[in-house]
Structures are given as C-alpha cells and as structure tokens.
Amino acid sequence: MDEFSFIDSITQKYYRQSSLIKGIGDDAAVVRPVNGFDMITASDTMVEGIHFRLTTMNPYHIGYRILGANLSDLAAMGCDPAYYMVSIVIPKNWSQKQLEEVYSGMHDHARQYQMDLIGGDTVSGNELVITVTVYGYVPKNRSRYRSYAYEGDYIFVTGHLGDSAYGLHLLLEQKKAENRDYFIRRHQMPNPRVHFAQELQSLKRLCLNDVSDGIASEANEIAQASRISLELNYSAFPIRPEIKQYSLEDQKKWVLSGGEDFELLGTVAKEDWVKVQAAADKTNTKVTNIGVVKESRNNPQVLLIQSNGQKEKLKRSGYVHL
Amino acid sequence: MDEFSFIDSITQKYYRQSSLIKGIGDDAAVVRPVNGFDMITASDTMVEGIHFRLTTMNPYHIGYRILGANLSDLAAMGCDPAYYMVSIVIPKNWSQKQLEEVYSGMHDHARQYQMDLIGGDTVSGNELVITVTVYGYVPKNRSRYRSYAYEGDYIFVTGHLGDSAYGLHLLLEQKKAENRDYFIRRHQMPNPRVHFAQELQSLKRLCLNDVSDGIASEANEIAQASRISLELNYSAFPIRPEIKQYSLEDQKKWVLSGGEDFELLGTVAKEDWVKVQAAADKTNTKVTNIGVVKESRNNPQVLLIQSNGQKEKLKRSGYVHL
Numbered sequence: 001m002d003e004f005s006f007i008d009s010i011t012q013k014y015y016r017q018s019s020l021i022k023g024i025g026d027d028a029a030v031v032r033p034v035n036g037f038d039m040i041t042a043s044d045t046m047v048e049g050i051h052f053r054l055t056t057m058n059p060y061h062i063g064y065r066i067l068g069a070n071l072s073d074l075a076a077m078g079c080d081p082a083y084y085m086v087s088i089v090i091p092k093n094w095s096q097k098q099l100e101e102v103y104s105g106m107h108d109h110a111r112q113y114q115m116d117l118i119g120g121d122t123v124s125g126n127e128l129v130i131t132v133t134v135y136g137y138v139p140k141n142r143s144r145y146r147s148y149a150y151e152g153d154y155i156f157v158t159g160h161l162g163d164s165a166y167g168l169h170l171l172l173e174q175k176k177a178e179n180r181d182y183f184i185r186r187h188q189m190p191n192p193r194v195h196f197a198q199e200l201q202s203l204k205r206l207c208l209n210d211v212s213d214g215i216a217s218e219a220n221e222i223a224q225a226s227r228i229s230l231e232l233n234y235s236a237f238p239i240r241p242e243i244k245q246y247s248l249e250d251q252k253k254w255v256l257s258g259g260e261d262f263e264l265l266g267t268v269a270k271e272d273w274v275k276v277q278a279a280a281d282k283t284n285t286k287v288t289n290i291g292v293v294k295e296s297r298n299n300p301q302v303l304l305i306q307s308n309g310q311k312e313k314l315k316r317s318g319y320v321h322l
Numbered sequence: 323m324d325e326f327s328f329i330d331s332i333t334q335k336y337y338r339q340s341s342l343i344k345g346i347g348d349d350a351a352v353v354r355p356v357n358g359f360d361m362i363t364a365s366d367t368m369v370e371g372i373h374f375r376l377t378t379m380n381p382y383h384i385g386y387r388i389l390g391a392n393l394s395d396l397a398a399m400g401c402d403p404a405y406y407m408v409s410i411v412i413p414k415n416w417s418q419k420q421l422e423e424v425y426s427g428m429h430d431h432a433r434q435y436q437m438d439l440i441g442g443d444t445v446s447g448n449e450l451v452i453t454v455t456v457y458g459y460v461p462k463n464r465s466r467y468r469s470y471a472y473e474g475d476y477i478f479v480t481g482h483l484g485d486s487a488y489g490l491h492l493l494l495e496q497k498k499a500e501n502r503d504y505f506i507r508r509h510q511m512p513n514p515r516v517h518f519a520q521e522l523q524s525l526k527r528l529c530l531n532d533v534s535d536g537i538a539s540e541a542n543e544i545a546q547a548s549r550i551s552l553e554l555n556y557s558a559f560p561i562r563p564e565i566k567q568y569s570l571e572d573q574k575k576w577v578l579s580g581g582e583d584f585e586l587l588g589t590v591a592k593e594d595w596v597k598v599q600a601a602a603d604k605t606n607t608k609v610t611n612i613g614v615v616k617e618s619r620n621n622p623q624v625l626l627i628q629s630n631g632q633k634e635k636l637k638r639s640g641y642v643h644l
Contacts, residue, residue, distance in 0.1 A: 021360060022465065025547070027398035027532055028364035028456075030465045033355025038343060041363075041440070042350035043455060045409040047447040076349035087367040087409075087453045118363070121453070125369040131409045131443070131453040133365060134350075143344065143352045210349055225347070 010103050016114040017082050029118035037137040042073035048128040056171040059098045061188040063105025070134040072192035072262040076210035079138035081113040086132055089125035139201055148207035149226035153267035153293040158193045158285050160238045165258025178242050190262040199279035207267040214257035218265050219302040220316040229296035235307045238288045267293050332425050338436040339404050351440035359459040364395040370450040378493040381420040383510040385427025392456040394514035394584040398532035401460035403435040408454055411447035461523055470529035471548035475589035475615040480515045480607050482560045487580025500564050512584040521601035529589040536579035540587050541624040542638040551618035557629045560610045589615050
C-alpha cells in the first residue's frame with residue numbers, strides 16, 4: 001500500500017472544530033485553546049487477538065469500538081470531545097479495504113461528536129495494533145476526578161451492566177438467545193455517555209469513572225483515590241432480565257468484571273441527585289442509584305451488599321487486559 | 323507483570339510543567355492552556371523488527387530514540403515541548419527490567435526539556451510496539467509550516483546529514499571505522515534541534531520540516547506544500563569526511579534517503595538568514611545554507627545541483643517505513 005495515497009484518503013476536506021488550526025498535513029497538529037476551558041487528553045491501545053478478533057467483530061466495529069473506549073474516557077472527565085489521532089500498525093494480511101473500514105468505523109463514531117481526525121502514524125508490523133489519542137475541552141476546574149467522592153454521596157451508574165460481556169459470550173458460544181442482536185450490538189458498537197456527562201458540566205463537584213474494566217475495578221479506583229468506601233446494593237444493579245435468568249455466578253462474571261460496558265460510575269452529593277436524574281432524562285440515559293459512600297479514610301474498600309443482606313468485599317478483580 | 327504496580331513505578335511524584343493540572347492517575351490527563359500560545363501535538367509509532375532491533379540498540383536507546391522522533395516533530399513546528407504520553411504493547415519475552423530501561427531512555431530525554439509523562443496505555447501482544455504522543459506550546463500563529471517557503475528564500479539544514487544511516491550501516495556490518503562510536507551514538511541517541519527552533523520563535527515567518535525520512539522526502543514535502551521549487555547544491559551539503567570517503571552512490575544513499583538524522587530542513591527570507599545564524603551560534607548548532615527557493619507554482623519540484631553543475635530531479639525516494 002502507498003502510505004501517501006492512504007493518508008490522502010483519510011485527510012478531511014474541512015475542519016468541524018473551529019479551534020483546530022492545522023490538522024493532518026504537517027509535522028504536527030495545531031489547536032487553539034478555548035478561553036475558560038482546560039484540555040483533556042487520553043490514549044487507548046487495542047491489539048488483535050487480545051482486545052478483538054475478526055471472528056467476533058468486523059473491521060468497522062473495531063474502529064467504532066476503539067474510538068468508543070476513548071470517548072468513554074472523555075465522558076468520565078465530563079468534557080466535550082474535539083479531536084482524535086490514530087496510530088496504526090498494519091500486518092501484511094490486512095487489505096486496504098479492511099483498513100478503510102476501520103477508519104470508517106472511527107469516522108462515523110467521531111462524527112456524532114463533531115470530532116476531527118488530526119494526525120497519527122501508519123506503520124507495518126505482524127499484528128494489528130491501533131492506538132487512538134483523544135482530545136477534548138472541559139470548563140476550567142470542572143474535570144470529574146475519581147478522588148471527588150465524599151461521605152454521604154449517592155453512587156450511581158448509567159445504562160445496564162454486563163451487556164457487553166454477555167454479548168461477547170453469545171458471539172463466542174454462537175448461541176441463540178433472546179434479544180441476541182441487542183447484546184451483540186452493545187459489545188460491537190458501544191455508545192459512551194458523553195452527552196449525559198456534558199449535561200452535568202454545571203455541577204460544581206461530581207465524581208466519575210468509566211466502566212471499561214468492570215465495575216469492581218472502577219469502584220475500587222474511586223475508593224482508593226477518594227479514601228472512602230463504597231457500599232453497593234447488588235439488588236439495585238441495572239441488569240437486563242435476559243442476564244438475570246442465568247446463575248448468580250454467571251451474572252456476576254458479566255456484571256462485576258466483564259468490563260467494556262463503557263457506562264459511567266459516579267458519586268454525587270445527595271442534594272444534587274435530582275440534577276443527575278434531570279440530566280439523564282434530558283439525554284435519554286438510564287441512571288440508577290446503586291449505593292452510598294461511607295467514611296473510611298484508613299481502610300478504603302468496596303462492599304457489595306447481597307440480596308440477603310450479607311456484605312462481601314469486592315476486590316479489584318476487574319478484567320485486566322495485561 | 324502487574325499492570326498497577328508498573329504504572330505506579332512510572333508515575334511522577336511531581337509535575338515539571340506548571341500548566342499540568344492532572345497527569346497519570348485518572349481517566350485522562352488535564353492541562354491548562356497557556357495564554358497567547360497554541361498547542362501542538364504529534365504521534366509516532368515504532369515496531370520491533372521494523373524501526374529497531376535489539377541487535378543494534380538496547381532498550382534504553384529505543385526509549386531515548388522514539389521520544390527523539392517525537393521531539394523532532396515538535397522542533398519542526400518551532401514549539402516548546404511540554405508533555406508526552408506512552409502507549410506500549412509488551413510481548414511475553416520482554417522482561418520488566420528491559421521495559422523499565424525503555425521508560426528510562428524516554429525519561430532521560432524528556433527531562434532535558436522539562437517534559438512530564440501524562441498517561442498512556444500498557445497492553446500485551448506478540449511484538450513490541452511503542453506509540454508516543456507529544457504535546458507542546460508555540461506562540462500564537464508562530465507554527466512553522468511546510469507551506470511557508472517563498473521564492474528567494476535561503477534553504478538551510480542543521481547538523482550533518484547521513485550520520486544516523488551511516489551509524490546503522492556500521493552496526494549492521496559490524497565494521498571497524500574511524501569515529502565509529504560517534505556515528506553509532508548519532509543513530510542510537512539522536513538529539514533533535516528543539517533549542518535552535520525555540521530560539522527562532524521571534525521570527526514572523528519560517529518554514530521548517532524535520533529530516534526523519536531522508537532529506538529527499540522532506541524537501542519534496544516543502545516543495546509540494548509551498549508550491550515552489552527547491553534548488554539544492556550537493557557540494558554545500560554538510561557531510562562528515564568519514565562519509566565522503568565512500569563512493570558517491572553510497573554517500574547519497576545515506577545522505578539523501580537514509581533518514582532519521584532528526585535534523586531540521588528550513589527556508590527563510592534572505593534578510594532573516596543572519597538571525598538563523600545567530601540562533602545557531604547561541605544554541606551551539608551547526609547550520610548550513612544549501613540552496614535557494616525558486617518560483618515554480620505549476621511544477622513544484624526539488625532539483626539537486628551536482629558538483630559538475632548538472633541538475634537532477636530529486637524524487638520523494640526517501641526512506642518510507644511502510
């Protein structure tokens with residue numbers, strides 16, 4: 001493949017973001033800061049055979065999904081997505097058509113948020129690796145840190161938990177199941193909660209973390225960073241009835257450590273809970289109160305309260321790719 | 323390897339850049355724009371077996387060099403380096419110690435410019451892939467584009483050409499040679515011309531491109547972007563005497579398309595040439611006038627004038643990794 005003609009093919013003919021001064025076409029991209037806003041940036045890498053397989057996803061999904069993982073990081077900071085950069089390692093057995101489909105998946109997802117592709121690198125190698133770096137703007141001092149949980153906060157989560165892992169399970173087992181297409185779509189084309197988080201930008205304090213490695217892992221990150229404990233009621237968890245049909249063991253595998261739901265886990269002052277509900281309504285997002293934050297400076301932890309009232313300590317057993 | 327303890331080991335205990343609000347440790351990094359400055363960002367990916375081999379470089383050099391490639395992009399935009407982000411794919415046969423050496427090489431190079439490591443991703447895979455994204459600040463509207471060359475401009479290049487490719491040649495052929503260590507060091511630990519480019523920030527117009535794929539390629543990029551022609555005098559090229567001992571054919575292979583010298587190729591108005599020389603003096607950088615820019619709107623090209631006066635068209639035959 002000719003690198004130059006490929007770059008030409010992905011270069012945008014116009015910029016969507018007015019803050020973009022120079023996109024693809026020089027040694028680097030140039031952006032103009034937006035007055036009163038901080039800049040947010042994050043990076044995610046996916047490797048064929050580890051994070052995706054062509055047996056469970058087509059190239060379009062791969063592109064759509066990796067940008068989704070990055071968008072989810074931006075949502076978890078409460079910011080407005082602006083640009084993305086793509087570095088890709090291309091193995092010889094990948095065709096130009098497949099590659100274009102990867103970019104098409106990213107492009108379609110990016111367009112939903114008026115994001116511009118501003119650069120990257122294309123090199124050859126033995127396995128497909130895609131690294132996407134994203135950039136966004138957040139009103140000054142309104143970044144949503146994991147360390148912002150306080151005693152007495154309501155804990156909430158968006159959407160449903162376990163959908164993506166259950167969708168992957170259906171794909172891998174090639175099983176027939178009720179609403180199979182819905183769960184598979186949730187796995188292949190995740191839709192991060194960007195609009196919901198944007199709608200909450202006026203809130204002075206909000207703790208957010210995105211569910212990318214499983215809620216067990218993310219809840220522990222919040223507990224550690226905020227030096228508090230999270231008490232989660234399993235019976236309040238938003239879990240689809242199709243998943244509830246399975247044994248508690250199977251359910252928990254998907255729900256607690258399945259990962260990649262790309263929902264938001266957050267905590268908010270009790271008096272601001274109505275604002276979270278209003279933002280959810282306005283952006284057509286399901287949001288569920290699943291617990292409360294407890295003081296625990298010396299022993300931050302996550303406790304899961306079972307339906308029978310028993311408490312168990314939830315370890316950071318989330319899905320760790322490495 | 324435990325991902326969490328590894329991340330802990332590379333997390334900085336303090337920030338060097340006052341504009342950095344949040345580095346490693348949340349869903350994304352947060353930076354505060356600097357008044358009157360634009361932000362620059364670029365990304366480079368290197369793959370084991372394609373861009374480096376452990377037979378010609380140790381892990382420390384690999385880290386030092388990939389950050390160097392990125393710094394060179396920032397230099398070519400005329401900006402002040404600020405932060406970097408590292409996404410790495412780690413194969414099973416790499417030890418934690420080797421990995422730490424890669425980060426150590428990046429860290430030592432970054433420290434020279436007070437850069438902060440602000441995030442990234444670590445995943446497993448079958449071959450080592452490192453993607454570094456860098457960020458810097460440039461005074462508003464002072465980015466150094468390839469499209470900024472004008473008729474009558476002096477063309478200049480920093481340092482010496484061909485050193486890195488000749489160093490690699492010595493390594494691969496395991497040859498004894500005069501000043502062998504110098505050339506090998508130029509290959510393994512390139513030092514991009516950041517300070518020189520910073521020193522020129524007061525110049526209103528300056529065209530810069532960094533020599534990463536070979537000057538033949540970069541000169542053509544300037545010609546195309548600026549719609550002009552570059553006439554380069556081969557006899558004026560800064561080439562070390564050790565390289566001049568070889569046949570013209572060998573020389574040209576290293577000098578024109580060897581790539582990865584990470585020097586700067588630029589053009590500047592004739593009346594500003596003294597300022598370029600002054601910046602070179604002040605930053606202890608060699609700079610050489612190697613030609614002149616000619617009007618050529620309808621047929622942008624690069625002409626190489628031989629010692630005997632003959633002109634030949636220099637094609638974009640630079641070293642293309644893909």
